Amino acid sequence: MLKLLSYPIKPNMPSWPGSPSVNLSPRNEIRLGKSSNTTMLEIYNHYGTHIDGPRHYNPDGKNIGELPLEMFIYDRPFLLDVPKHPGEKITAEDLKPFTAEIEKADLLLIRTGFYHVRLTEPEVYEQNGPAVNSDVARWLVDHFPDLKAIALDFVSVASFSDRAEGKLTHQILLGMTQEKFICIIEDVNLGSLNSTELKKVFAIPLIVEGMDSSPVTMWAECN
Numbered sequence: 001m002l003k004l005l006s007y008p009i010k011p012n013m014p015s016w017p018g019s020p021s022v023n024l025s026p027r028n029e030i031r032l033g034k035s036s037n038t039t040m041l042e043i044y045n046h047y048g049t050h051i052d053g054p055r056h057y058n059p060d061g062k063n064i065g066e067l068p069l070e071m072f073i074y075d076r077p078f079l080l081d082v083p084k085h086p087g088e089k090i091t092a093e094d095l096k097p098f099t100a101e102i103e104k105a106d107l108l109l110i111r112t113g114f115y116h117v118r119l120t121e122p123e124v125y126e127q128n129g130p131a132v133n134s135d136v137a138r139w140l141v142d143h144f145p146d147l148k149a150i151a152l153d154f155v156s157v158a159s160f161s162d163r164a165e166g167k168l169t170h171q172i173l174l175g176m177t178q179e180k181f182i183c184i185i186e187d188v189n190l191g192s193l194n195s196t197e198l199k200k201v202f203a204i205p206l207i208v209e210g211m212d213s214s215p216v217t218m219w220a221e222c223n
Contacts, residue, residue: 003192005151005201006049006218013048014122015187017160020044045213051149051205052157052184055212057167058176065209071148071183072203074107077220079195084112084130087161092139099143107201108140108150111190115153118187131159137172141180149203151185151218188218197222 007013011021023042028034046052051072054061078101082094090110095102102108110132117125132152140147150157150173157173158166175181185203200221205214 001197001222003220003222004218005188005190005193005220006203006216007187007189009043009048009215014118014125014155015044015047016156017126019047022047043215045211045215046186048215049185049187049189049218050213050215051203052170052174052186052213053211054174054181054183057170057174058181061175061181063209064205064211064214065207067183072205072216074148074201074203076105076146077107077109077198077201078102078105079109079111079190079193079198081111081113084114086117086124086128086130087159088130089133089159089165090130090136091133092135095136095139102140102144102147104146105144106146106148108147109188109190109193109201110150111153111193113153115189115191118155125155126160128161129154129156129159131162131166132157132169132173134165134168134172137169137182140182141172141175141178145180147182149183149185151188151190151201151203153188153190154186156186157184185216185218193220194222199223 025040028038053064055063203216203218
C-alpha cells in the first residue's frame with residue numbers, strides 16, 4: 001500500500017509567513033484554438049512539502065541537482081511521536097529515549113500532531129509552529145552517521161516566533177558547521193501513518209541544477 005505524504009499543491013496554502021503562493025498561467029488552450037493545453041508554473045521552492053538541501057543555509061553546500069538520488073529514498077524510516085503545542089521546541093531530551101531506533105534509521109519522521117492545525121488554524125500553523133531546537137540538530141549530526149533526512153509535520157524546522165534559534169538549527173543540520181549534513185523535509189502530512197506498517201519512504205524533488213531546495217512528491221510504502 002502507498003500513502004501520499006506531501007500536500008497537493010494549490011494556491012494560498014499555509015506556508016512560512018511572506019512566502020509567495022503558487023501561480024498557474026495557461027499558455028496554450030484548446031478552447032482558444034490551440035492543439036493542446038499547456039501551463040506556466042511559478043512556484044517558490046519552499047512552498048508546500050519540500051526538502052531543504054545543504055545550499056539553503058550553507059553557501060558552500062551542495063544544491064539539489066548535486067545530491068545523489070539515494071538522498072531522497074529511505075529504506076529504514078522511523079516514525080516518532082513527539083506531541084507539541086504552538087511554539088514549543090523539540091529538544092534532545094525528547095529524542096534520547098529512542099536512540100537505539102534512530103541509530104538504525106536513515107529517515108527520522110517526527111510527528112507532533114501539528115498537522116491538525118494546518119487545516120483548522122492556518123495562521124497559527126504559519127506564525128507559531130513547533131520547532132527543532134539547535135541541541136537536537138547538534139546531537140543528530142554528531143551521533144547518527146546513517147541519518148540522511150528528518151521529516152516534520154509542521155511548516156519549518158524553525159518557528160517564525162523564534163527565527164534566531166531556527167537559523168542556527170538550519171545551519172547545523174545543513175552542514176555549515178561540520179562536514180555531515182542532514183536534509184530537512186518540511187510541511188509533511190504524517191497523519192495517516194502507522195509506525196508498525198511503515199516500510200520505505202520516497203521524497204523526490206524537482207531536479208533543478210543550482211537550486212538550494214525543492215518541492216517534493218513524498219510517499220510511504222506500507223505493509
